[in-house]
Amino acid sequence: MPxxxxxxxxxxxxxxxxxxxxxxNRHHGSGRDRGVARAAGRPVFAQSNPLEPTQKRLDEAQRxxxxxxxxxxxxxxxxxxxxxxxLIQVSLGAGGRSxxxxxxxxxxxxxxxxxxxxxxxxxxxxxxxxxxPIAGNADEWDDLEGVVVACRHVDGTVHQLGxxxxxxxxxxxxxxxxxxxxxxxxxxVETRSLRGAIxxxxxxxxxxxxxxxxxxxxKLRLTWVESVSAARAKLNARWSLIMSDNHLRDGKGIELLAxxxxxxxxxxxxxxxxxxxxxxxxxxxxxxxxxxxxxxxxQKQLRSSLASLxxxxxxxxxxxxxxxxxxxxxxxxxxxxxxxxxxxxxxxxLWEQRDAVACIGLATEIAGSAAPYGFGPxxxxxxxxxxxxxxxxxxxxxxxTVRRLMTLCQQVRTAESEADDPADSADAA
Numbered sequence: 001m002p003x004x005x006x007x008x009x010x011x012x013x014x015x016x017x018x019x020x021x022x023x024x025n026r027h028h029g030s031g032r033d034r035g036v037a038r039a040a041g042r043p044v045f046a047q048s049n050p051l052e053p054t055q056k057r058l059d060e061a062q063r064x065x066x067x068x069x070x071x072x073x074x075x076x077x078x079x080x081x082x083x084x085x086x087l088i089q090v091s092l093g094a095g096g097r098s099x100x101x102x103x104x105x106x107x108x109x110x111x112x113x114x115x116x117x118x119x120x121x122x123x124x125x126x127x128x129x130x131x132x133p134i135a136g137n138a139d140e141w142d143d144l145e146g147v148v149v150a151c152r153h154v155d156g157t158v159h160q161l162g163x164x165x166x167x168x169x170x171x172x173x174x175x176x177x178x179x180x181x182x183x184x185x186x187x188x189v190e191t192r193s194l195r196g197a198i199x200x201x202x203x204x205x206x207x208x209x210x211x212x213x214x215x216x217x218x219k220l221r222l223t224w225v226e227s228v229s230a231a232r233a234k235l236n237a238r239w240s241l242i243m244s245d246n247h248l249r250d251g252k253g254i255e256l257l258a259x260x261x262x263x264x265x266x267x268x269x270x271x272x273x274x275x276x277x278x279x280x281x282x283x284x285x286x287x288x289x290x291x292x293x294x295x296x297x298x299q300k301q302l303r304s305s306l307a308s309l310x311x312x313x314x315x316x317x318x319x320x321x322x323x324x325x326x327x328x329x330x331x332x333x334x335x336x337x338x339x340x341x342x343x344x345x346x347x348x349x350l351w352e353q354r355d356a357v358a359c360i361g362l363a364t365e366i367a368g369s370a371a372p373y374g375f376g377p378x379x380x381x382x383x384x385x386x387x388x389x390x391x392x393x394x395x396x397x398x399x400x401t402v403r404r405l406m407t408l409c410q411q412v413r414t415a416e417s418e419a420d421d422p423a424d425s426a427d428a429a
Contacts, residue, residue: 061105061117061154061155061158062084062105062107062117078110078111078112078308079110079304080108080109080110080115081108081109081110081171081175081177081178082107082108082175082177083106083107083108083109083114083115083171083174083175084106084107085106085133085174086105086106087103087104087105088103088104088105088106088116088130088131088132088133089101089102089103089131090102090103090104090116090128090129090130090131091128091129092122092126092127092128092148093126093127102118104116104117104118104161105117107160109171109174109175110171111168111169111170111171112164112165112168113146113149113162113163113164113165114130114132114163114165115160115161115162115163116130116160116161116163117154117158117159117160117161118158118159118161119157119158119159120157120159121151121153121159122148122151122159122161123148123151124148124149124150124151125147125148126147126148127145127146127147128145128146128147128148128163129143129144129145129146130143130144130146130163130165131143131144132144132174133174134173134174135172135173135174135175135176136176142173142174144165144166144169145165145166146163146164146165146166147163147164147166148161148162148163149162149163149164150162169397170397170400173395173397194215194218194219194220194303194306194307194310195218195219195220195240195310196219196220196221196240196241196310197220197221197223197237197238197239197240198220198221198222198223198239198240198241198242198243198306199223199225199231199234199235199237199239199241199242199243200222200223200224200225200243200244201224201225201226201227201228201230201231201242201243201244201245201248201253201256202224202226202243202244202245202248202272203226203227203245203248203249204245207245207272207295208224211302214299214302214303215302215303215306218303220306226248226249227248227249227250227251228248228250228251228252228253228255228256229250229251231244231256232256232259235259235260235265239267240267240268240310241267241268241269241270241306241309241310242256242260242267242268242269242270243269243270243272244256244257244269244270244271244272245272245273246271246272246273246275246284247273247274247275253271253272253273254271254284254289257269257271257289261348263345264341264344264345264348264410265410266344266348266403266406266407266409266410266411267410267411268290268309268310268407269289269290269291270289270290270291270292270293270305270306270309271284271289271291271292271293272293272295272297273292273293273294273295274294274295275294276294276295281294290309291305291308291309293305320412321333321373321374321375321412322374322375322376323373323374327374329372329373329374332373333373333374336369336373336375337412340366340370340375340378340409340412341409341410341412343362343365343366343409344405344406344407344408344409344410345410346362347359347362347363347402347405347406347409348406350362351399351402351403351406354394356389356390356393356394359385359389359402360385360386360389360390363382363383363385363386363389363405364382364386366378366379366382366405366409367379367380367382367383367386370382375412377408378405378408378409378412381401381404381405381408382405384401384405385398385401385402385405388401389401389402
């Protein structure tokens with residue numbers, strides 16, 4: 001065989017010998033090197049396993065699981081989506097024990113974890129690495145670390161596993177039927193957690209009354225306007241969220257959204273519309289809105305979208321600095337907040353230009369400066385952008401990470417403004 005025809009060598013990967021999987025929290029690879037990396041002389045993923053069920057048996061188990069009521073993981077936060085891609089490879093193990101490499105079949109997925117069917121019982125707390133294929137490319141995958149949080153008997157030896165991952169993920173990366181504005185929808189919403197000031201743009205009185213009723217038992221403060229021009233007059237206020245119908249008497253909600261984003265304002269934005277035609281859905285879901293809701297909207301759907309976008313102001317280093325008055329840098333926070341907002345605007349422009357190199361540079365700058373001013377979580381988010389954007393390039397997950405960082409930079413404020421009602425400042429504007 002001539003040298004040019006020689007079989008290419010697989011890429012080398014580091015392996016965590018305790019689990020028999022790549023040591024990084026997340027591994028991105030290609031189909032060429034599947035089963036090549038080794039731990040203790042064994043393949044990372046076995047090519048066959050006597051415990052693997054037949055497809056007929058799996059189909060029957062799926063049917064029985066669908067008929068059962070109850071929830072495997074009662075602590076679930078995010079909405080589950082059906083996720084049926086068949087058998088995937090997993091590695092179970094802990095400490096110095098040899099990993100158990102096998103295959104399980106997928107059942108559902110959320111931003112928090114995944115549901116699997118397996119032909120054996122697995123103890124809660126068992127570390128697991130799940131290899132999820134990336135939608136639209138069968139030769140690429142992500143290896144995601146997590147832990148088994150529940151195991152319920154289905155039939156015979158088949159059990160349903162609930163897996164919670166170590167970090168939040170974008171489920172639409174693996175299941176293409178999940179809309180971009182739905183991927184972080186909440187499954188359970190605590191009414192008391194819904195708080196903040198919302199600018200609502202709606203010219204239909206019946207719809208205004210309906211939304212008021214749906215949110216009556218929350219701590220949300222709704223300010224209603226009936227036109228794009230009236231909304232423009234209030235955009236300078238610090239709203240927790242803006243919600244607008246798309247078809248208004250003097251313009252469209254998407255025009256208001258475009259104006260907002262062009263100024264570097266990344267306040268969460270929900271777009272409402274009664275036009276649910278395929279053409280409208282194709283256009284609206286590609287806009288920069290954080291969520292698009294098609295009327296009629298149920299109370300659960302509305303509350304879920306609000307819960308996924310509203311952050312309760314706390315001194316946790318996200319919206320408000322975690323520093324106290326005793327910290328030497330406390331007096332510098334207000335100036336740094338202006339810097340963060342300006343960096344968020346710059347990041348928006350770089351993202352629109354798809355300038356990955358400049359985005360990484362700016363994210364590195366934020367990651368190195370945020371923590372000393374009490375914005376540690378923002379620094380962590382910037383570090384994610386820095387570490388993922390380089391090797392991965394622009395994809396659904398890195399885009400979502402950059403947008404989260406933009407939002408965090410835009411929404412920071414001083415502790416004193418935490419007690420202010422944005423609706424009051426809007427009325428005074």
